[in-house]
Structures are given as C-alpha cells and as structure tokens.
Amino acid sequence: MEEKDAFIAYLEYEKKYSYYTFKSYDDILTSFINYLTKENKSVLQVTYKDFNNYLKKIDKQKSYKANSISKYISTFKSFYRYL
DSSP, X not given: OHHHHHHHHIIIIISOOOHHHHHHHHHHHXXXXXXXXXXXXXXXXXXXXXXXXXXXXXXXHHOOOHHHHHHHHHHHHHHHHHO
C-alpha cells in the first residue's frame, strides 16, 4: 500500500489533479490491491493475466461500459509508469 499512497500523493501534490480524479485513482487501486491480496500477490508481482482476470471479475460484478474499463486500464498504466 505504500506504493499506492505515494502515487496518490504524487497526483495530488505534484500533478495537482483534482480531488475527484485522485480519489477515483485511489478507489480503483485500493480495489485492485485488495484483489491481489486475496490472490497472494503483491503490486510488484502482477502479470498481464492478473490484470485481465481482475477486469473480467469487476466487469462481471457490475457490467461496466467500455469507458469505465478504459478508466481502470488508464489508472493501472499511470500507476505502473510511476513505479
């Protein structure tokens, strides 16, 4: 979680993202990290398959539209570029 918290602080204080934007990133990453914890994986052990399985799981639960899934993918890309 330290990596996520540092990333959110970076978005808030250095990139000056709006509250709603960094809150959305925080919510998405918290959900993903909780999923990884249940799978006994850390943020640094993630594979493409993990992302794919997670996205399938959330889509199945909530039937997201394509733009919502795109927001998740964008969040992951930004986070992993930051790392």
